[in-house]
Amino acid sequence: MKNYNREPLVTIGIPFYNPGYFIIDAIRSVFAQTYNNWELFLIDDGSTDGIIDIISKIKDPRVHILSDGKNKGLIERLNQIIQISSGEYIARMDADDIMHPERIAKQVAFLESNPNIDVIDTGAIILNKQGLPIGVKGLEEEPFSIVKIFKWGTFLHASIMGKRDWFRNNLYDINYHRAEDRELFIRTLTFSNFAHIPEPLYFYRFEGNVRLKAYLQSYKSERKVLLKYGPKMIGLNYTIYLYARSLLKSFVLVFLSLLNKENLINKNKYQPLCEIIHNNIKEILEKIHNTEIPGINE
Numbered sequence: 001m002k003n004y005n006r007e008p009l010v011t012i013g014i015p016f017y018n019p020g021y022f023i024i025d026a027i028r029s030v031f032a033q034t035y036n037n038w039e040l041f042l043i044d045d046g047s048t049d050g051i052i053d054i055i056s057k058i059k060d061p062r063v064h065i066l067s068d069g070k071n072k073g074l075i076e077r078l079n080q081i082i083q084i085s086s087g088e089y090i091a092r093m094d095a096d097d098i099m100h101p102e103r104i105a106k107q108v109a110f111l112e113s114n115p116n117i118d119v120i121d122t123g124a125i126i127l128n129k130q131g132l133p134i135g136v137k138g139l140e141e142e143p144f145s146i147v148k149i150f151k152w153g154t155f156l157h158a159s160i161m162g163k164r165d166w167f168r169n170n171l172y173d174i175n176y177h178r179a180e181d182r183e184l185f186i187r188t189l190t191f192s193n194f195a196h197i198p199e200p201l202y203f204y205r206f207e208g209n210v211r212l213k214a215y216l217q218s219y220k221s222e223r224k225v226l227l228k229y230g231p232k233m234i235g236l237n238y239t240i241y242l243y244a245r246s247l248l249k250s251f252v253l254v255f256l257s258l259l260n261k262e263n264l265i266n267k268n269k270y271q272p273l274c275e276i277i278h279n280n281i282k283e284i285l286e287k288i289h290n291t292e293i294p295g296i297n298e
Contacts, residue, residue: 006112007035007036007037007108008037008087008088008089008108008112009037009038009039009086009087009088009089010035010037010038010039010087010088010089010090010091010104010108010161011038011039011041011081011085011086011087011089011090011091011164012030012038012039012040012041012091012093012104013040013041013043013078013081013082013085013090013091013092013093014026014027014040014041014042014043014093014094014095015043015045015074015077015078015080015081015095016042016043016044016045016047016051016095017044017045017046017047017071017095018047018048018049018051019047019049019051019095019096020049020051021051022095022096022205023042023051023055023095023096024054024055024293024296025098025131025288025289026093026094026095026096026097026098026099027040027042027055027058027063027293028098028288028289028291028292028293029098029099029100029101029203029288029291030093030099031060031291031292031293031294032099032101032287032288032291033099033101033102033103033104033105034101034102034104034105035102035104035105035108038062038087038091038104039062039063039064039085039086039087040062040063040064041064041066041081041084041085042055042063042064042065042066043066043077043080043081044065044066044067044068045070045071045072045073045074045077046068046069046070046071046072047067052065052067054296055296057295057296058293058294058295058296059294059295060294060295066080066084073174073177074180075172075173075174075176075177075180076174078092078172078180079171079172082164082167082168082171083168085164087164088163088164089107089108089111089161089162089163089164090161090162090163090164090167091103091104091107091160091161092157092158092159092160092161093158093159094158094205096205097127097158097202097203097204097205098127098202098203098285098288099201099202099203100125100200100201100202100203100284101284101287101288102201103122103159103201103202104161106122106197106199106201107120107122107161107197107201108161110195110197111161111162111163114195116193117193117194117195118162118163118166118188118192118193118194119155119160119161119162119163119166119185119192119194119195120160120161120162120194120195120196120197121138121155121156121157121159121160121161121196121197122138122156122159122196122197122198122199122200122201122202123136123137123138123139123156123196123197123198123199123200123201123202124136124137124138124156124159124200124201124202124203124204124206125200125202125203125204125273125281126204126206126270127203127204127205127206128205129205129209131205131285133203133273133278133281133282133285134272134273135270135271135272135273136200136270136271136272136273136277137156137204137269137270137271138156138196138198138200139198139199139200139271140198141196141198142196144194144195144196146189146233146234147234147238149182149185149186149189150186150225150226150229150230150233150234150238150242151242153181153182153185154185154194155181155185155194156202156204157181158202158204159201159202159204166192170184170187170188170192172184173187175224176221176224176225177217177221178214178217178218178221179218179221179222179224179225180221182221182222182225183221183224183225183228183229186225186229186233187229189233200277200281203285206266206269206270210253210262210263210265210266212253212254212257212262215253215262215265216250216253216254219246219247219249219250219253220250222246223243223246223247226239226242226243226246227239227243230242230243249265252265253265
């Protein structure tokens with residue numbers, strides 16, 4: 001019989017490269033969690049902005065800071081977190097984002113209640129560059145499908161939590177830079193179970209964060225995924241359609257960048273906040289910002 005009162009250890013992994021002070025709020029949001037049985041791995045990917053000197057002051061045995069001085073890239077660091085984790089579950093997070101205080105508790109509760117599920121993500125509040133809430137996404141409870149994963153990617157990668165053993169059996173492929181998540185979930189789709197919590201349990205710094213080179217690399221790797229898996233899984237005709245669509249997105253983004261309008265590429269990817277949600281989110285963010293980090297706030 002499942003023990004619903006237990007609190008399994010959760011490994012929270014934050015890889016980072018020159019994140020500046022954004023990572024401080026990310027760490028604050030970990031300490032603000034209502035779920036306390038976690039370990040936090042802060043994995044430096046060769047940062048040169050001096051932030052390692054600040055976070056090294058943290059005094060909590062649950063926090064582990066690893067820095068080898070090398071710039072290996074995100075995929076290598078994600079696999080590193082998987083290999084060194086002690087938790088029964090692994091939770092992803094980006095260094096410039098923030099977690100809702102109930103994120104870990106609600107994801108653990110879902111996974112404990114649904115042991116057949118391997119990986120789960122959540123909805124999110126969209127933040128602009130200044131950290132202000134401006135939108136929301138992922139509040140719809142829609143079933144997963146092969147077509148949707150090929151077309152949209154489906155998961156909010158930074159918000160996922162999953163079984164450690166599943167991740168260890170299915171590491172990220174280093175050949176799909178900036179589409180490593182899409183490749184992973186498509187590769188494992190036929191023998192895995194995924195789910196979504198349609199609540200905004202993650203604060204995603206998304207608006208105004210379009211980097212031309214990075215986005216073009218994402219589209220390029222997206223097309224590699226299509227060529228490898230598309231013909232067998234969704235058929236040749238639909239693969240050709242999605243490939244052409246990806247090329248068009250690249251051309252449109254380049255054109256918009258020439259007009260300094262590249263942020264328009266993301267305008268339809270979230271919904272505006274209503275006033276009630278906006279006021280509630282502001283209170284939650286204020287609570288997180290006021291959360292102390294042992295060793296830094298002393």
